[in-house]
Amino acid sequence: MDASPEKVAKIIDGIAIAKDIRLEITSDVQKMKEVYGKVPGLAVIIVGERKDSQTYVRMKRRMCAEVGFVSFDKDMPGDASEEEVLQAVKAFNEDSAVHGILVQLPLPKHIDEQTVLSAISLEKDVDGFHPLNIGRLAMKGRDPLFVPCTPKGCIDLLDRSGIKIAGKRAVVLGRSNIVGMPAALLLLHRDATVSIVHSKTEDPASIVRQADIVIAAIGRPETVRGDWIKPGAAIIDVGTNAVDDASKKAGYRLVGDVHFEEASKVAGHITPVPGGVGPMTIAMLLQNTLNSAKRVLAKEVPLEKLEIRPKQVAV
Numbered sequence: 373m374d375a376s377p378e379k380v381a382k383i384i385d386g387i388a389i390a391k392d393i394r395l396e397i398t399s400d401v402q403k404m405k406e407v408y409g410k411v412p413g414l415a416v417i418i419v420g421e422r423k424d425s426q427t428y429v430r431m432k433r434r435m436c437a438e439v440g441f442v443s444f445d446k447d448m449p450g451d452a453s454e455e456e457v458l459q460a461v462k463a464f465n466e467d468s469a470v471h472g473i474l475v476q477l478p479l480p481k482h483i484d485e486q487t488v489l490s491a492i493s494l495e496k497d498v499d500g501f502h503p504l505n506i507g508r509l510a511m512k513g514r515d516p517l518f519v520p521c522t523p524k525g526c527i528d529l530l531d532r533s534g535i536k537i538a539g540k541r542a543v544v545l546g547r548s549n550i551v552g553m554p555a556a557l558l559l560l561h562r563d564a565t566v567s568i569v570h571s572k573t574e575d576p577a578s579i580v581r582q583a584d585i586v587i588a589a590i591g592r593p594e595t596v597r598g599d600w601i602k603p604g605a606a607i608i609d610v611g612t613n614a615v616d617d618a619s620k621k622a623g624y625r626l627v628g629d630v631h632f633e634e635a636s637k638v639a640g641h642i643t644p645v646p647g648g649v650g651p652m653t654i655a656m657l658l659q660n661t662l663n664s665a666k667r668v669l670a671k672e673v674p675l676e677k678l679e680i681r682p683k684q685v686a687v
């Protein structure tokens with residue numbers, strides 16, 4: 373008798389979903405150009421020479437060009453002072469062609485991240501990291517102007533994969549300002565029952581095992597094992613960890629916070645690393661920038677003419 377076939381989770385293809393989103397954005401940008409003769413502008417500030425940050429910034433600028441945005445580049449040396457970075461932010465705050473500003477993180481240690489993020493105009497904070505945008509996300513009935521891109525991308529992956537959120541048990545691993553905490557808040561806004569697992573949580577496996585939806589964002593390779601997972605659960609893996617691998621040309625490979633091979637035998641849906649959440653981060657950044665431009669331009673000509681209204685923030 374044949375052994376019953378092994379169950380395998382559906383792979384959520386972040387590359388394909390992000391590409392669809394970029395196509396939607398490209399079409400809106402074309403309409404915007406026809407009606408207003410203007411396109412969205414995104415300012416990208418990078419300080420220092422970190423290789424990973426340089427890669428992400430290059431990807432952001434390339435994708436801006438792909439969808440028809442203008443990108444404004446500010447590359448600053450690693451020893452730039454906090455004052456110089458603040459000056460760069462101020463100049464973009466005052467430039468009406470710029471609809472979104474982002475400062476690539478992490479910043480060098482001598483620069484205070486919160487001071488810089490708080491200096492970005494609330495209306496141009498397309499990363500959604502300004503304390504007021506985060507604060508509004510944490511409050512009932514106070515929608516933020518922008519939602520941080522990676523958590524927003526996680527929710528979009530669930531939605532576009534037909535996974536119901538309301539009423540479900542969700543566990544977020546990690547409580548960082550840029551992923552874990554906003555992801556938990558977004559799930560709460562969507563009426564999930566949310567638990568946050570963190571470094572001090574006792575017996576994390578027993579909590580993750582109750583979850584219909586898991587968002588893993590702890591930055592520790594392959595920590596979530598197959599036997600932590602409830603059969604059929606949806607697993608969104610935010611981790612991007614480089615582990616040594618001599619068989620690879622680069623000498624390393626990327627793995628998530630979830631043990632993919634084990635988890636995909638138990639879960640219903642799972643994102644791969646790479647190719648899951650990562651591409652969505654940049655797609656959401658472009659979407660936030662487009663919405664920002666729509667908001668500004670709507671004050672000039674009613675958007676009915678464009679038939680592209682700023683989308684409601686997905687909270």
Ligand SMILES: Nc1nc2c(c(=O)[nH]1)N[C@@H](CN(C=O)c1ccc(C(=O)N[C@@H](CCC(=O)O)C(=O)O)cc1)CN2
Pocket residue numbers: 427428474475476477478499521522612626645646647648649650651652653654
């Ligand atoms: N200002 C910001 N800084 C940082 C953010 C952010 O959202 N805003 N997030 C991360 C880095 N990040 C974007 O900046 C980012 C990370 C990963 C990816 C991605 O597409 N990853 C690929 C793999 C890429 C590779 O091979 O190295 C994947 O997962 O498939 C995009 C953007 C920290 N800083």
